[in-house]
Amino acid sequence: MTLRDVAKLAGVAPITASRAINTPDQVSAEVLRKVQEAVVRTGYVPNRMAGGLASSRSRLIAAVTPSTVMSVFMGTIEALNGTLFDAGYQLMLGQTSYSAEREEALLEAIIGRRPDGIFLTGLLPPGKSRTLLMASGIPVVESWDLTPTPIDMLIGFSHSDIGREVARYLASKGHRKMAVVRASDERAEQRARAFSEEVLQLGLTPVVEVNVGSSRSITSGRDALTQLLDACPDVEVVFCSSDLLALGVLTQARVLNIDVPGRLAIMGFGDTPLASDMVPALSSVRINGEEIGQLAARCLMDRAEGREVLRPMVDVGFSVIERDSA
Amino acid sequence: MTLRDVAKLAGVAPITASRAINTPDQVSAEVLRKVQEAVVRTGYVPNRMAGGLASSRSRLIAAVTPSTVMSVFMGTIEALNGTLFDAGYQLMLGQTSYSAEREEALLEAIIGRRPDGIFLTGLLPPGKSRTLLMASGIPVVESWDLTPTPIDMLIGFSHSDIGREVARYLASKGHRKMAVVRASDERAEQRARAFSEEVLQLGLTPVVEVNVGSSRSITSGRDALTQLLDACPDVEVVFCSSDLLALGVLTQARVLNIDVPGRLAIMGFGDTPLASDMVPALSSVRINGEEIGQLAARCLMDRAEGREVLRPMVDVGFSVIERDSA
């Protein structure tokens, strides 16, 4: 079933059928009716590959994320996808699985599809992929971080600010011996560094840090607390790089009969649905991931449709959420 | 940058350049070298829309899921995506957000892209979408359930079998007053129904059921337990329709100082990473979601590439995982 078949059935030229389908107000009521009828009768579904090739507009947006299972980014991706779909776009999803090599192959595959825009979770460091992307001329949104030198557009927040603010918050609660439990990703490291620096600035005990590597499970959190207590038995508060890790620390604290927040306070990151439902409820840092997704969708569509992008760099900020655990 | 530019630079015909890129062993070493050099020098990335249009093979697979955040399906989608990507395919992701209306629009949009295959989480009930899909001739895999009348291929397991087996398992542990806490989705209902029937068969107290509606959070689980204890204070075990709900029930039990599994046993579903890390560790029903994704990828690619599909209907089964909570 092609446009020609529909046109023939409706007794018009293919281009007229195309207009009836895509820009119905450019066509007489009579023609519109006949074409619509023909579409229904034939079950015609336009071939968007052909349309995209002819118009150089694919109505496809690609999104790149490190992982999808239990990932903090999924709220963003879901919002992005929802906003795009309502406007007639579709989402292609790529996973890097935290591998730079894979990311490069992925970006080349994505560029090959000629999407109207690309959404990246995180920043793209200088390298072959970045060069390729910039050369392609495809609108890009980087996200979940800030930098003075984005590829194109940017919607994020400052991880250093978070580290500092959490340090001040915990200090204000009277904690003096602070620790960090974190995964080995760059943004977590950035938060941890700023956190440690601020703690020193405040004249408190230097921060003890446990790096759980690339596994970001509850178990890692449990193991990390054990390790931490070995190194520093009188630690008073742990700032975790994700709610999942915090949940692990919390779980292990319960197993060891350590009172939370009485003897040990715990702070998460991400404010996932898990956090508020824990007992004790987990204090965390809230990021409005949905907002990032929605804004990114708007930016990319504005670019794709030739409109000026009003705010190509947005800091969506964050908020420290005080609950029972810290 | 098009293939023509590359060909010109390499001093060959476009089709020869195409061969050098796509089927390098059909081309002399000399030509291969020249074309590769031209590709590097121009930064050429083939336009897959054009290639897809010409060859009627898009190398695109579409996947449809109800939701992505904290969803049990994401392991499947991740495995699907990984397997496909390694074979040169890409994934388009669509979300129905549990809306039939949206699902229909989504499927039409998907068909418009002429993907080489479509993966559905769940079964597609008879209706306009199903008709459209069957008419399109695109290979389809339905999943996470069984039916004698799939659209095309099917990779799943029996929810009724699960309900029955869990009932027998819990009965074997000496429980007599059983309850179900479930979300209002069809598969959860199927498990609950079979569970209740089997409990009656075994001559035990009829099952009390709490339906938490469409919200599938930890909070729903907590509320559900409160509700359940109101209705039936001496309940001995709760079979939940997801690990997340089970975690909620577990949390609330702790708040109410109810011993688990001593006074109340809890059984989850999905065996997500959460389950094994809880304290007490959550007994659950394990589904090999990754296997479903991998098998589906194989089936769809086999079909797309004209190979015979050896096993178009697969029951991947399940296993009851005994841990501390039940």
Add this chain to the structure above:
DNA sequence: TTGAAAGCGCTAACAA
């Protein structure tokens, strides 16, 4: 408001 012609960038089919 409608249509004819040309072409988007690539590959299938055939020929040399």
Add this chain to the structure above:
DNA sequence: TTGTTAGCGCTTTCAA
């Protein structure tokens, strides 16, 4: 092994 020709299904441009 390489090239020529034709066309995938649609939209752009221009003309009526």
